[in-house]
Structures are given as C-alpha cells and as structure tokens.
Amino acid sequence: MAKPTILKETDATAAAPSGSKPSARPVKRVKPVARNAFRDGVCPFPIVAIGASAGGLEALEQFFGQLPANCELAIIVIQHLDPNYKGMMPELLQRTTAMPVAQAKDRMKVKSGCVYVIPPNRDLSILHGSLFLLEPAAPRGLRLPIDFFFRALAEDQGANAVGIILSGMGSDGSLGLRAIKEQGGLVLAQDPASAKYDSMPRRAIDTCLVDITAPAQELPLRLLDCLKHSLPAATGVREQALEAESTAQKSAFEKICILLRARTSHDFSLYKKSTVYRRIERRMTIHLIDNIADYGRYLRENPQEVDLLFRELLIGVTRFFRDPESWACLQEKVLPEVLAAYPAGGALRAWVAGCSTGEEAYSLAMAFREVQEKVNPPWRCTLQIFATDLDPDAIEKARQGFYPANIAADVSEGRLKRFFVEEANGYRVGKEIREMVVFAQQNLIMDPPFTKLDILTCRNLLIYLGSELQKKLLPLFHYSLKPGGILMLGNAESIGGFSDLFALVAGKERLFRRTSSPLGTLDLDFPTRFLPTKTDALWAAKPDMVSANLESLADKVLLQQFSPAAVLVNGDGDLLYISGRTGKYLEPAAGKVNWNIHAMARDGLRQELGVALPVALRSGERVVCDNICIGTNGGTQTVNLVVQPLAEPEALRGMAMVVITDVDAAPQVEDAGDGKPGPRHSQREAKLVQALAHAQQGMQGLREEMQSSQEELKSASEEMQSTNEELQSTNEELTTSKEEMQSLNEELQTVNIELQSKVDELSAANNDMKNLLNSTDMATIFLDKALHVRRFTSQATRLFKLIPGDVDRPLSDIATDLDDPGLLAEAEEVLRTLAFSDKEAAASGGRWFQVKIMPYRTLENVIDGVVVTFNDITRAKTLETQLRELANQQKQA
Numbered sequence: 001m002a003k004p005t006i007l008k009e010t011d012a013t014a015a016a017p018s019g020s021k022p023s024a025r026p027v028k029r030v031k032p033v034a035r036n037a038f039r040d041g042v043c044p045f046p047i048v049a050i051g052a053s054a055g056g057l058e059a060l061e062q063f064f065g066q067l068p069a070n071c072e073l074a075i076i077v078i079q080h081l082d083p084n085y086k087g088m089m090p091e092l093l094q095r096t097t098a099m100p101v102a103q104a105k106d107r108m109k110v111k112s113g114c115v116y117v118i119p120p121n122r123d124l125s126i127l128h129g130s131l132f133l134l135e136p137a138a139p140r141g142l143r144l145p146i147d148f149f150f151r152a153l154a155e156d157q158g159a160n161a162v163g164i165i166l167s168g169m170g171s172d173g174s175l176g177l178r179a180i181k182e183q184g185g186l187v188l189a190q191d192p193a194s195a196k197y198d199s200m201p202r203r204a205i206d207t208c209l210v211d212i213t214a215p216a217q218e219l220p221l222r223l224l225d226c227l228k229h230s231l232p233a234a235t236g237v238r239e240q241a242l243e244a245e246s247t248a249q250k251s252a253f254e255k256i257c258i259l260l261r262a263r264t265s266h267d268f269s270l271y272k273k274s275t276v277y278r279r280i281e282r283r284m285t286i287h288l289i290d291n292i293a294d295y296g297r298y299l300r301e302n303p304q305e306v307d308l309l310f311r312e313l314l315i316g317v318t319r320f321f322r323d324p325e326s327w328a329c330l331q332e333k334v335l336p337e338v339l340a341a342y343p344a345g346g347a348l349r350a351w352v353a354g355c356s357t358g359e360e361a362y363s364l365a366m367a368f369r370e371v372q373e374k375v376n377p378p379w380r381c382t383l384q385i386f387a388t389d390l391d392p393d394a395i396e397k398a399r400q401g402f403y404p405a406n407i408a409a410d411v412s413e414g415r416l417k418r419f420f421v422e423e424a425n426g427y428r429v430g431k432e433i434r435e436m437v438v439f440a441q442q443n444l445i446m447d448p449p450f451t452k453l454d455i456l457t458c459r460n461l462l463i464y465l466g467s468e469l470q471k472k473l474l475p476l477f478h479y480s481l482k483p484g485g486i487l488m489l490g491n492a493e494s495i496g497g498f499s500d501l502f503a504l505v506a507g508k509e510r511l512f513r514r515t516s517s518p519l520g521t522l523d524l525d526f527p528t529r530f531l532p533t534k535t536d537a538l539w540a541a542k543p544d545m546v547s548a549n550l551e552s553l554a555d556k557v558l559l560q561q562f563s564p565a566a567v568l569v570n571g572d573g574d575l576l577y578i579s580g581r582t583g584k585y586l587e588p589a590a591g592k593v594n595w596n597i598h599a600m601a602r603d604g605l606r607q608e609l610g611v612a613l614p615v616a617l618r619s620g621e622r623v624v625c626d627n628i629c630i631g632t633n634g635g636t637q638t639v640n641l642v643v644q645p646l647a648e649p650e651a652l653r654g655m656a657m658v659v660i661t662d663v664d665a666a667p668q669v670e671d672a673g674d675g676k677p678g679p680r681h682s683q684r685e686a687k688l689v690q691a692l693a694h695a696q697q698g699m700q701g702l703r704e705e706m707q708s709s710q711e712e713l714k715s716a717s718e719e720m721q722s723t724n725e726e727l728q729s730t731n732e733e734l735t736t737s738k739e740e741m742q743s744l745n746e747e748l749q750t751v752n753i754e755l756q757s758k759v760d761e762l763s764a765a766n767n768d769m770k771n772l773l774n775s776t777d778m779a780t781i782f783l784d785k786a787l788h789v790r791r792f793t794s795q796a797t798r799l800f801k802l803i804p805g806d807v808d809r810p811l812s813d814i815a816t817d818l819d820d821p822g823l824l825a826e827a828e829e830v831l832r833t834l835a836f837s838d839k840e841a842a843a844s845g846g847r848w849f850q851v852k853i854m855p856y857r858t859l860e861n862v863i864d865g866v867v868v869t870f871n872d873i874t875r876a877k878t879l880e881t882q883l884r885e886l887a888n889q890q891k892q893a
Contacts, residue, residue, distance in 0.1 A: 015722065042128045043161050045112040046073045046186075049153050049161065051146035051176070053080040053168025053200060058088075059190055061096045062216040064115075069098035071107035071224060073162075076104070076124070076131075076144045076153075080168070083121035083136075090117050092293055106133045118145060125152040144406050150176020159184035159278075162223065166190045166216060170201035171404035171425065171740045174207050175319060181209045184278050186226060187286075188212045188219055199425075208311060208393065211286055226285045250295040256280065259299050261314075263306040266390065266443060268313060275464045279312045313389040318356045320403075320410040320461070321363050323491055325422075334486055334511060335371040336456060341484070342381055348454045351385040353444055354461035358398025358437070359388035362429055364457060365436040366419050386450050388442035399439050401429035445464065445469065449480045454630075456481055460490035474498045481514040489646040571617055571654055573597045573609075584632055585639065585660050593826040597658065608641055608660070611698040614705060616643040616656055627663060627696070637852055638663040711749075779870035781851075782856060787811050787827055790865060799843060799870055817844040820851065827853050827866050834863065838871065850876040 015386060035637050051664050052060055056079055060751035071796040073268050079089065093115060095099040101115040102108075104124055110116065116126045116131065123134040123145055137627050146165075150173060153161045154585040163180040165173045167190060176726060177187050194215040197798075212222050240277035253276075257269040268276055280292065283305070289295045299306050304387055319377050342348060350360040368383045389395055404426045420427040444461075477487055487502055488508040489495070495502045513777055565585060568577035575595045575632050586600040594600070608625045616623040625641040642659040646652040659681045773780055779796040788810050792802050812824055820841040830853045837853040849870040856865035 024791055028782055042073070042157050043110060043112075046160055046162050047074045047110060047126075047129075047153060047157050048151055048164060048223070049078060049146075050075060050166060051078050051145075051150070051168070051173040051200070052166040053172065053197070054169065056167050057092065058167070058196060058395060059216040062094060063164075063219055064097040064099075064164065066092055066217045067097060067099070067220040068224070070113070072112050073227070074110045074112055075099070076110070076126075076149070077117045078124060078149050079118060080143075080145065080172070081118070090115075092441065093117065104131045104133065107131070118149075119507055119838070124149050126156045127152075144172045144175075144409050146173040147176040147406055147409055151179040154183045154185060159187075161185035162188070162227075163292065164188045164190075164219065164223075165201050165204040167195035167197050169197050170199055170202040171406050173200055173406075174203045174404055175406050175409065177204055177207060177209050178559055184209055184282070186223070186282075188214075188223060190214070190216050190219065207876070209381060211282065219557065225288060253277070253298050254281075254297045256292075256299060256309075258718075259296070259306055263303065265808050266310070267445075270445075270466050270469050272464055272466050273312075276313065276322070281308065283309050283312055284556045287874075311391075311393075318359045318460070320359045320407055321367075322360070322410075323509075326488070326491070326511070327367055327504075329506045329509040329511060330486075330488065331367050331371050334505060335368060336375065338486065339372065339375055346381055348381055348383045349450070349452060350383060350385045350457070351450045351453050352385060352454035353456070353458040355387035355394075355398060355439070356391070357394045358387060358401065359403075360459060361385050361398070361437045361439070361680060362401070364417075364865035365433045368436075369419070369433070383436055385437045387439050388444070389439075390441065390443055393440050395439050395441050395683060401434050402795050403427055403429075413737075425620060437703050442633040444473065447476065449476055453481050453485055454488045455488070457488040458493075459488060460491075460492070462493045463490065470496060475501065478502065482512045483516045484516040485513060486511065487514065521819075538726050540751060564655055564659050566659045567597060568652075569597050569613070569656055569658060571656075574614060575600075576655065582660070584637060585630065601628050602632065604628055604636075605641065605660075607698070608694065609643075612641060612643045612654060615701050616645045617654075618704075618708075620645050620647065689862065691817070778872075781811070781868045781870075782865065783811060783827065783868065784865040785831065785863075787824055789804065789814070796870070799849070818849065818851075823851070823868075827868065829863075830855060830866050831863065834876075841879075847874045 009118050009317065050063070051058065055734050056659055061076065077089065077093070081089075081290070090101045090103050097115065098117050099113055101117065103119050104116045107240075108116070110131060119133065121136065121137050122144070125132045125134055125148070127548050137144075139169060148159075149532055150163050154164070154176070161183060162185055163173070163177050165177070165188075182186055187204075189201045189204040189210045189212075192202045192205070195201050201213075206211060214222055252268065255271075257267065257276075261267050261269075280295065284290070284292070284295050286300065287295070287305075289298060299309070338348070346630060350364060355361045365383065365385055366508045373379065387398065388446070389398075401425070406425060410418070414423075416427060418435050419430050421430055423823065458473075458477065461474065463471070475498065476497055478498070486505070487495075489512070493510060493511060495512060501515060505511040505513050559579065564580040565579055565580035567575055567579070567582060567586070569575055573595055573596045585605055586597065587602060588594075589599045597613075598606060605628060608628050612623040612625055622645070623643045628639050628641055629636050640661045640663055642661075644657045644659070646655050646657060649669050743785060773793045774795075777795060777800055778793070780793045781789065781800070782791040787808055788808055789802070791807070796802055799816055799818050800811075806814060818841055823841075826837050827840075829835075834855050837851075839851055842852050843849060850873050852869045852871070854867050855863045856867050858864050858891050
C-alpha cells in the first residue's frame with residue numbers, strides 16, 4: 001500500500017518508541033497527498049492544536065525550540081489566560097521559533113508554517129480553515145477553551161487535526177482529545193514526569209487515547225515522524241486503496257485479524273474494513289512502519305502490540321447527552337408516551353449496547369428521571385438499564401461513575417447539582433442514578449442479547465460494523481424489543497432495508513419504534529456461546545504418551561540414586577538449586593523461612609562452609625575439606641566438602657556448586673593392655689590434628705578477609721576524604737555565592753527604591769506640567785524632528801482634529817481650522833535656524849490666533865523638535881477693528 005508524505009523531507013529524525021521495530025523495507029516516498037483531500041473546507045496541511053495552562057510557557061518554549069522552521073503545518077496555541085491580562089504570548093514565543101507568531105483574529109485564515117495564539121477573554125473556533133473569536137459563554141473559572149477548540153478542530157478538519165496536551169492544572173482538553181481521536185486524528189501528550197504541573201497531561205493519558213507520550217522537547221520530532229509516515233486518512237482515498245489492495249495486502253490484513261482473534265477471542269474480520277484499516281494505520285504510524293505485511297510480522301514478534309491494537313480498535317468516543325436534539329426529542333416526545341402507556345408500579349427495561357465508559361447509560365437514566373418528575377401525577381415506574389460493552393477497562397470505569405470536572409461543558413449546572421456529587425478533580429454519579437444501571441462486559445456479536453426491552457440504544461456502533469453484521473443485528477434488536485419498543489441509533493446510522501421491522505418516530509433524531517410485524521422468512525442469527533463442560537473434557541481423546549529416551553531415563557536414575565548431594569548457591573549463600581538428598585546435611589532453620597545455606601547447614605558443616613565458600617569465590621579455585629564430622633539426628637557423620645566456583649556458562653558466573661559426600665568411618669579398636677596408645681588413640685589424635693589444621697585454615701581465611709576489608713575501608717576512607725574536601729569547597733563556593741546574591745539583592749532593592757522614587761518624581765512632574773498647560777488655556781502641540789505629533793493639550797483640539805490615536809502621525813495629515821498653509825515650512829525653518837517664529841493667523845469662525853514656534857530643547861541641551869503654541873487673540877483683534885472704525889468715523893466727521 002503506497003504511503004504518501006505530507007511534509008518535506010528534513011534531517012531531523014526522532015528515536016523510535018521503545019520496543020518498536022522499524023520496517024525492514026526502505027520507506028517509499030511518493031508525491032505528497034493532502035490528508036482528508038475529499039472533505040470540504042479541510043486545509044491541505046495538518047493543523048496542530050496545543051493546549052497548555054499553568055507552567056505551559058516553559059513547555060511551549062521547549063516544544064518550539066526543537067521545531068524546524070520549514071515544517072508544513074499550522075500550530076494554534078490555546079492557553080488559560082486572565083481575561084484582564086494583555087496577551088504577550090506571541091512576543092514570548094517569537095523568541096524561540098523562526099515561524100511567524102501572531103495573535104488570532106476574527107475570520108483569520110489559517111496558513112501553513114504559522115503559529116496562532118488565542119487572545120485573552122475569548123473562545124476560539126475554526127470553520128473551513130478560518131479562525132473565529134467568540135465571547136465566552138461560561139463564567140470565569142468554568143471556561144474550557146482547550147476542549148472547545150479541540151472539538152471544533154476535529155469537526156472541521158477531521159483526521160487532519162492533531163491535539164497536544166502540555167503542562168497544566170485541571171482536566172481541560174481530555175474531552176476534546178476524544179473528539180480528535182474519533183475523527184482519526186493524532187493525539188500527543190507531554191510526559192507527566194517532565195511537566196511542571198502534570199494534572200492535564202496525566203488526565204489526557206488516563207483516557208487511553210494518547211498515541212505518543214514524551215517530554216516537550218521530544219514531541220516535535222516525534223510528531224513530524226508520525227506525519228511523514230501517516231497514510232491518507234480521507235475516506236475516499238482509503239476506499240480506493242482498499243479496492244486496489246493486492247493479494248499480499250489482503251493476506252496480511254487477514255493474518256492480523258487471526259492474531260487478534262487468537263489473542264483476544266474477538267473476530268474483527270466482519271467489522272467495516274476501512275475502520276479497522278484506519279486503526280491499524282494509526283499503530284503503524286506510531287511505530288514508523290510503512291507496510292502492513294511488516295506490521296503483521298511485528299505483531300507476531302511482539303504479542304503486547306496485539307493488546308495495544310485491540311485497545312485501539314475498542315476506543316469508544318462518547319460524552320454525556322451527545323447530540324442534544326436527539327435527547328430532547330426522546331424526553332419531549334417518546335418517554336412521556338412510554339410512561340403513559342405503562343401501568344403504574346411496573347418496571348421498564350432498557351439496554352445500552354456499546355456503552356463505552358458509561359456516559360450514554362447515565363444520560364438515559366437522568367433523562368428518564370427528569371421526565372418522570374414532570375409527569376403529573378408522577379408515575380412510580382422504575383427503569384432498569386443494562387449497559388454492555390466489549391472493553392473491560394471501559395466497563396470498569398463506567399462502574400466507578402467518576403468523571404473529570406470538564407463534563408460541565410456537556411452537563412448543565414442543574415443536572416450536575418441534581419445527579420452528581422462533586423469530589424476532588426471531578427464529579428461522581430449520584431447513588432440514585434448509579435443504582436438504575438447494571439454494567440456488564442458483552443460481545444454483541446457472540447453473546448445472547450437482552451430481551452423484553454422497552455428501550456434499546458445502540459448509538460455510533462453500527463457505523464463501525466460491516467453490512468453483513470448490520471443485517472444480523474437489526475433483526476436481533478427487533479427480537480429483543482417488546483412491540484412498540486423504542487430503538488435509538490446514532491446520527492450517522494439507519495435501519496437500512498428493515499423498514500418493515502421498525503417505524504420512524506423522528507428521522508433526524510434517529511428514533512424508531514418496533515412494529516408488530518413478525519420476522520417472517522428472515523434468518524435470525526441468534527448468537528450463543530457455549531463453554532466446555534467437565535464431561536466434554538473427560539470424553540476428549542488423550543494424547544498418546546511419547547516414548548521416553550533411554551539415555552535420559554538412565555541419567556535420571558544415576559542422578560537420583562548414585563550422585564552425591566549438591567546445591568547451587570549464589571555469592572551470598574542463597575540456595576538456587578538442589579540435587580540429591582540433602583536432608584542429612586541441611587535443615588530449615590526455625591522461625592521465618594530462610595533459604596540460605598549458612599542458616600540451614602548442620603553443626604560442624606556450618607563452620608567449614610563459612611570459611612570455604614568465601615575463599616572459593618574470592619580465589620576462583622576449588623576448595624576441598626575432608627573428613628568433616630557433622631551432627632545428624634542423634635549421631636555424627638563424616639563427610640567430604642567440595643566448593644567449586646563457576647565461571648561458565650555466563651548465566652552461572654559468580655555462583656558456586658557445593659558437593660557433599662559421605663565418608664565411611666573406620667572401625668574403632670580398644671587400647672592395648674600394655675599401656676601403649678592403640679589405634680583408637682591414633683585416630684583421635686588424627687582428628688585433633690585435622691581440627692587444628694581446619695582451624696588454622698579458617699584463621700588464615702579470616703586473616704585474608706580482614707586484610708581485604710582493611711584495604712577496602714582504607715580506599716573508602718580516602719574517597720570519603722576526597723568527597724569531604726569537594727563538599728567543603730562546594731560549601732565555600734555556595735557561601736560566597738550566597739553572599740554575592742545577598743549583595744546583589746541589596747543592590748537591586750536600592751536600585752528599585754531609586755527607580756520608584758524617579759517614577760514618583762516623574763509622575764509629579766507630569767501632573768505639574770499637565771496642570772500648567774491646562775491653566776494657560778493655550779493650545780500647544782509638541783512635534784518631533786520629523787514634525788510628527790508627540791503630545792498636545794486639550795485646547796489644541798479646537799484648532800486641529802486631534803485624537804489620542806494621532807500620536808506619532810505627521811501634523812500635515814491632521815485636518816485644521818487654521819488658515820496658515822506655511823505653518824509646517826516655518827516649523828522646519830525654526831528647526832534649521834533655531835530662531836523663534838511669532839505671527840498672527842486667522843481661523844474659521846472669525847477667530848484669530850498668535851502662533852509661536854520655538855525649538856524643543858531637552859535637559860541635555862539637544863534640539864529634539866519644536867513646540868507650537870496658539871494664543872487666542874480674537875478679542876484683541878475685535879477691539880482693534882472697532883478702534884480703527886471709530887478712528888475713521890472721527891476723521892470723516
């Protein structure tokens with residue numbers, strides 16, 4: 001099966017997951033093909049959504065620090081931000097990546113090779129590859145922006161979506177990962193051990209949906225490797241690939257189904273082939289395997305991978321009150337009719353097939369209880385819900401009834417208070433609802449169904465099954481329901497050609513009612529599973545005994561009857577293997593069980609072993625002790641002891657074989673009557689000499705051990721002295737550093753106080769200047785060297801159409817009422833000559849102003865612009881005009 005790549009080839013590679021085996025064949029590179037190429041509005045490149053919260057900045061910097069700049073994907077960062085906080089995340093991330101970073105804006109088109117950051121106090125969504133900003137609907141403290149965007153991204157981009165969870169508190173993002181996983185997207189999470197706050201990554205991993213877990217700095221290369229090895233996820237592309245698959249590929253797929261059936265007892269060959277292929281491709285992508293035949297071999301060599309693939313196939317994506325319109329129709333139209341037609345005091349039966357982690361079953365229980373409370377008078381009916389699923393882990397989680405705090409996005413506040421008990425980090429289903437549901441593991445295809453049902457829900461399960469299985473299950477559902485019983489399917493499911501078995505109640509909501517029509521000629525495949533009985537086992541044919549090998553039987557007799565007693569011990573004397581009868585020489589010590597040879601050896605043998613075993617292990621040579629007298633049950637026994645250290649084979653290196661053989665005692669003869677020492681005395685003297693030799697040998701061994709211990713202690717003492725000197729040096733350096741830090745801290749405090757004083761002085765000076773300018777009631781404009789507006793007084797707005805946003809704009813761009821076109825030329829002349837300019841200028845409305853232009857001089861005596869003042873002289877001009885008119889009148893008179 002040809003495998004496209006969606007990214008350019010780079011030199012950056014990542015290590016394969018531990019235990020993974022790369023494909024034996026070289027990776028086949030073909031022309032890049034866009035994932036989800038047949039889905040409307042899907043971008044031709046992956047869109048990666050990163051969710052982070054507390055401690056997320058450090059993790060994001062580590063992530064972007066290892067991300068190549070030329071990767072063909074878009075990244076959208078969703079973080080928990082203070083609504084009143086001015087976002088600085090784009091500037092902070094831009095320092096760690098060469099990719100352009102921008103704050104998301106409304107209707108902004110997502111482009112490849114760019115990074116987008118959510119703005120504060122906004123929810124972010126996506127539609128047809130464009131970002132949209134929304135007002136947060138939830139109050140502060142209950143917002144889940146990561147879940148919100150992950151769901152929107154999964155619905156808009158399908159398998160093109162990638163979700164990554166980094167450091168953060170809470171559980172935001174875990175529900176959104178389910179939506180991405182349902183659409184076939186890729187899910188990654190930071191290793192909790194490397195996260196500053198591990199709550200969000202750990203909750204994501206607990207969902208069992210995460211494909212890759214690694215430290216933040218390793219995630220980029222792991223992500224790029226997976227995207228390079230990913231297969232086309234579009235349905236059209238996969239269907240074309242299935243139609244054109246070779247015989248070898250079909251064989252590999254069937255062998256994988258056989259391995260799954262042998263390992264798990266579940267047959268996936270009749271599931272929808274595209275679905276199984278998609279889950280297999282996901283595992284192949286994670287292990288960087290290109291060929292399905294190579295993956296089949298990998299499964300045979302790694303049985304644990306079969307279990308992981310089985311879990312991948314069982315991933316159930318669900319949530320409380322999924323498809324709210326369907327639940328609203330069920331509560332408003334269907335359940336009231338069911339209750340009205342049911343006798344008071346009866347018991348209704350419901351079956352939730354494929355319940356996953358229980359949200360669907362609990363939703364049905366809550367919906368029933370709400371409808372029951374609204375009925376007037378309330379019926380005293382009970383509802384018994386049987387919830388089943390193939391996944392034992394999902395059933396166990398459903399039984400616990402504990403869900404993260406972010407279910408508040410799907411469950412209303414009233415329902416949370418009414419049906420849940422709030423606990424640390426989440427909510428637990430209340431006892432009233434929990435007692436209505438019975439969870440059980442069941443194979444819908446192989447196990448018998450529940451019968452006499454009033455309600456049967458099987459939502460978003462049939463879409464994963466092949467047409468043959470669907471044709472078997474729908475008649476089975478008809479058989480399980482009572483006449484008039486309700487069948488509830490998922491939005492993407494239908495009853496197919498069985499319209500004679502089910503009548504439509506609500507088409508859009510996929511609600512159907514069982515008809516009274518008999519099954520007729522339909523072949524009802526009633527599933528049964530039989531377990532083998534003891535009788536069957538008794539009648540089973542017994543295999544013929546294989547004739548034993550004559551040589552092995554002879555060796556067995558020799559070992560049992562003629563070989564000496566021997567034990568295999570390690571360096572500490574612990575027994576590892578026993579050969580022959582050792583009861584005369586070893587016995588268990590009283591008290592706690594101790595399988596050490598020094599504790600089990602009988603008197604006489606214990607002392608010899610204490611010397612011989614250490615000597616043999618230290619020297620590597622055989623140690624032999626002859627004629628050892630040991631105490632047995634009521635007597636003594638003379639034995640020979642051999643301790644043989646082992647160097648080969650490699651597995652036995654460092655161990656020793658202890659062999660004990662009996663010695664026949666010589667007959668005892670009485671002393672002669674002449675007073676000379678007889679054989680008995682000679683034998684006693686020999687024993688004493690032997691005991692003395694053994695004692696001397698033991699002392700020599702102890703002396704050697706003591707010398708060796710002294711040398712080791714001396715070496716250890718020297719190392720401790722060296723370490724102590726290093727620690728003293730380090731302590732002195734730390735003390736010096738501490739003093740330097742204290743000094744630096746004091747300097748910083750001093751500088752801080754000085755800066756605070758300067759800020760206070762500057763604030764006071766600004767206040768004084770503002771009041772001074774306002775008190776003059778004179779329009780003033782400050783211009784820089786380029787004649788751009790630097791500052792202006794409120795009176796200046798009477799002459800110029802100035803607003804606060806006009807700062808740094810050229811004065812020539814500002815509309816004015818002043819009739820003085822040479823104003824800017826005069827300002828440039830003042831900058832050039834540093835000579836003051838003073839003139840009168842007219843304005844609209846018959847106003848006159850005295851215009852003064854002077855250089856702007858800093859405290860360092862540097863010219864940095866000009867100051868233009870406008871003094872209103874309209875009144876003086878009016879008086880001047882009146883005086884002239886009066887003078888003219890007097891002259892004429």
